[in-house]
Amino acid sequence: GENVEQHPSTLSVQEGDSAVIKCTYSDSASNYFPWYKQELGKRPQLIIDIRSNVGEKKDQRIAVTLNKTAKHFSLHITETQPEDSAVYFCAACRGGYQKVTFGTGTKLQVIP
Amino acid sequence: KAGVTQTPRYLIKTRGQQVTLSCSPISGHRSVSWYQQTPGQGLQFLFEYFSETQRNKGNFPGRFSGRQFSNSRSEMNVSTLELGDSALYLCASKMMTEGGEAFFGQGTRLTVV
Numbered sequence: 282g283e284n285v286e287q288h289p290s291t292l293s294v295q296e297g298d299s300a301v302i303k304c305t306y307s308d309s310a311s312n313y314f315p316w317y318k319q320e321l322g323k324r325p326q327l328i329i330d331i332r333s334n335v336g337e338k339k340d341q342r343i344a345v346t347l348n349k350t351a352k353h354f355s356l357h358i359t360e361t362q363p364e365d366s367a368v369y370f371c372a373a374c375r376g377g378y379q380k381v382t383f384g385t386g387t388k389l390q391v392i393p
Numbered sequence: 394k395a396g397v398t399q400t401p402r403y404l405i406k407t408r409g410q411q412v413t414l415s416c417s418p419i420s421g422h423r424s425v426s427w428y429q430q431t432p433g434q435g436l437q438f439l440f441e442y443f444s445e446t447q448r449n450k451g452n453f454p455g456r457f458s459g460r461q462f463s464n465s466r467s468e469m470n471v472s473t474l475e476l477g478d479s480a481l482y483l484c485a486s487k488m489m490t491e492g493g494e495a496f497f498g499q500g501t502r503l504t505v506v
Contacts (some may be wrong), residue, residue: 287435315494324483324497325436345490346482348402370436380449381495385435 283308285373287384294361302387304371305353311373314354315346319386320367324374328369329356361391395419397486397498405504411472414501418465418486424448425467426495427459430481438484442467445488474505 284307286386304314312333317325331338331345331354338345342361346352358365371384398417408414418425427439438451442461461467465486471478481502485495 292394308404317497324499327494330494339409381438383436 282285282298283373283380283382284309285371285382285384287371287387289387291390293387293390293392295365296361298332298361300358300361300365300389300391302356302371303353303367304355304373304385305351306373306382307352308375308382309349309352310374310375313374314345315372315374316345316356317370317372317383318367319370325370337365361389363391363393365389366391394401397484397496399482399484399498399501401501402499403502403504405506406474407506408425408476408494410474411470412474413468414484414503416467416483416484416486417471418467418484418497419496422486422496423465423467424487424489424495425461426485426487427487428467428483429453430435430483430500431479436483438472439469446486454502471503479505 287304298383314317315330316328319325329340329343329345342359344357353363368388370386372381374381399467400415426441429437430439440459441449445461456472459469481500483497483500487495
């Protein structure tokens with residue numbers, strides 16, 4: 282089955298710096314890669330996603346890049362703010378969302 | 394419109410008991426997936442239901458089962474509870490379109506003592 286590795290497990294950055302979270306997947310048939318943000322005590326919420334026919338997608342301070350050959354994708358957050366502090370999960374999906382495997386999460390702490 | 398609703402929010406059970414959790418998806422969403430979230434294992438996929446049929450299943454023992462009703466509401470059952478089943482159980486609903494967003498409920502916090 283699919284295996285998704287996510288690194289780092291924890292990440293501390295100074296406010297205003299950039300944060301990068303990386304994920305690798307094993308199933309070359311995976312074609313949809315969402316990223317979820319989960320604030321403490323709250324439900325995961327989709328922040329950005331990318332499909333396998335796209336190499337990069339950007340939404341304001343958040344961007345995701347995908348390298349299909351190497352089977353890895355990354356989340357980039359620029360100009361981090363304290364409200365970016367949360368746990369971030371990557372996921373790799375086949376068939377849109379039929380078979381989904383999540384990474385183990387990255388706890389991001391933005392220090393004011 | 395109303396989001397994904399999970400009941401109950403908190404549950405304490407004893408080892409060996411069974412438990413049923415409920416998930417009401419967003420109106421119009423026909424796909425419901427269940428996940429187990431623990432500090433050490435992150436989010437692990439349990440199963441997905443669509444039109445009352447289980448479409449996919451994760452790597453969990455047969456003690457974990459589920460079903461979906463004609464109104465798309467879903468239930469998850471865990472029999473013969475073990476201490477290791479203590480976790481946050483999340484469900485997510487989706488319209489079942491390619492690459493569409495999955496919306497999560499608040500989860501049910503299950504504690505097995």
